[in-house]
Amino acid sequence: MTTATLDQAAEQLREQVIAWRCYLHEHPELSFHEEKTAQFVYDTLNSFGNLEVTRPTKTSVMARLIGAQPGKVLAMRADMDALPITEANTFAFVSKNQGVMHACGHDGHTSMLLAAAKILSRMKDQIKGEVRFLFQHAEELFPGGAEEMVAAGVMDGVDLVIGAHLWASMEFGKIGIVAGFLTNGRNQTE
Template sequence: MTLVQTTLPGTPTPFASSALAGGTLAPLEAAAALAPQVIQWRRQLHQRPEVAFHEVETSQFIFDTLSAIPGLTLSRPTRTSVVAELRGALPGHTIAVRADIDGLPIHEEVDVAFRSTRDGAMHACGHDGHTAIVLGLATLLAAHVDTLPGTVRFVFQHAEELSPGGAEELVQHGVMDGVARVIGLHLWAPMPVGRIGILSGPAMAAPDNFQCTIVGKGGHAAMPHECVDPIAIGAQIVTALQQVVSRTVDPLDPVVLSVTQFIAGTAFNVIPNSAYLSGTVRTFDASLRTSVPAQMERVIKGIAEAFGASYEFRYLQGYRPVVNDPALSARLTDVVRRTFDNDTLIEMRPTMGGEDFSAYQQRAPGVFAFVGAGNEAAGIIFPHHHPRFQIDERSLDVGLRYLTAATLDLLTPNA
């Protein structure tokens, strides 16, 4: 990876209180002073979402903001990603901190002053908050570079939401070269604001998907005996696929199989020639990731052939599972206990959602943490990827303080 120093005229000036600019406050103490700027950055990003692989304005905003922070070396590994590196004055490890930057193809239904200005695009998963938090982290640590051990590599990654994802592409461009540890976080709406969850081991599942076309013989709906009805056959396949998990997988092994699309037909009196099914399979175990699709195809083949239809089946592997390094998880759990109140750390179960942070964990031990962003009393109750998704913005301060404490701890030579 080639890193070049960049300077752009007229770029935004990062927020800095006089104490922060002079480095007289410790980074954790300065985080509270930076909170209003982090919220402002998040709202600016929220208003201008861009979907995966199209984050042109978003990445330029990040680049311009980082360019105004002294001491950072910037690069653009891909057209819509940004990497900033901060070299401390003291010896220590190289730590990577990742933020994802893309939005989703969803029309926002939240009535707030900073709602999306782009029809059909929305930050409905918290990536705007992740980006703002890591911009804040870069600002805080750059103000203390003279006392900072090691090197911090801030990775602003494109295209987390769309396989094959941006993480693997950035790894191929060398963003993990020389990195000893990698950390990231997800603002998590199902968790109350003020809480942090760190799992040891499996944290997020492999999000694979499948596509199946049932090819029958179309005809008049009044004469079904002359047809091979792909809708009736597809309905039986949908039902039978549910038994792949319930009757062929150990009940103690977490697996999800969901059919999410069933497309067929054009008129009330026409039996179509084909039907299309698609969906997702979520697993943690590598052997199940192989055996489940094989069993699915046996079911599909048997039912289709029994009724005289043919089929096409495609199974597409998505991201690897996110598996947190146990030793690093224990260390960061201790960081949370030392940094926050006793009730901040929350015990949570793995989620069957997927994340391409797993690509970085193939190159260095990593931990992906969850920072609570929900608030039932304030109506912040909608799930990720929902058109009314919101976050409690107090979670931005919690996330910034967590990443600051975690980064400083891991940079020290004995970490």
């Protein structure tokens, strides 16, 4: 698939991604309580085909896309939990869960990773290796859900990880990649 074709596939999903994000924004759940969110992600992933979808923990989801040819294992990760904040917005998709809000963009992260899974699931025959889509629970509450997911084996054999994250200063339509850490205030590659 060419870059232009990928761009077209992403554009065709634009309204669906917006709808996913709005739904998730309306139904936020706190860390370790993402039961409905995880079920929504699980059901959505299963609708794409070509994915092996599992629940490594009670409130996390993993989908594996095993390509037609051998190769490396790439993990793509998004967080799903919300914060204990009362939303004061008046959007049509404002939080319906009193005192809980997606104030950190995790609804967007989850929606973006769902879109990547949908597009890539259609490309199974072109994939070398495996792509794992990791929907992490409890990112906001220490020690967080990542520890549980790693203990459940989601990172076994993984060669590279990409974390989905919204970045307001990034130009629309662009993707930024940095080796090492980015959002902890320093770049570990320096």
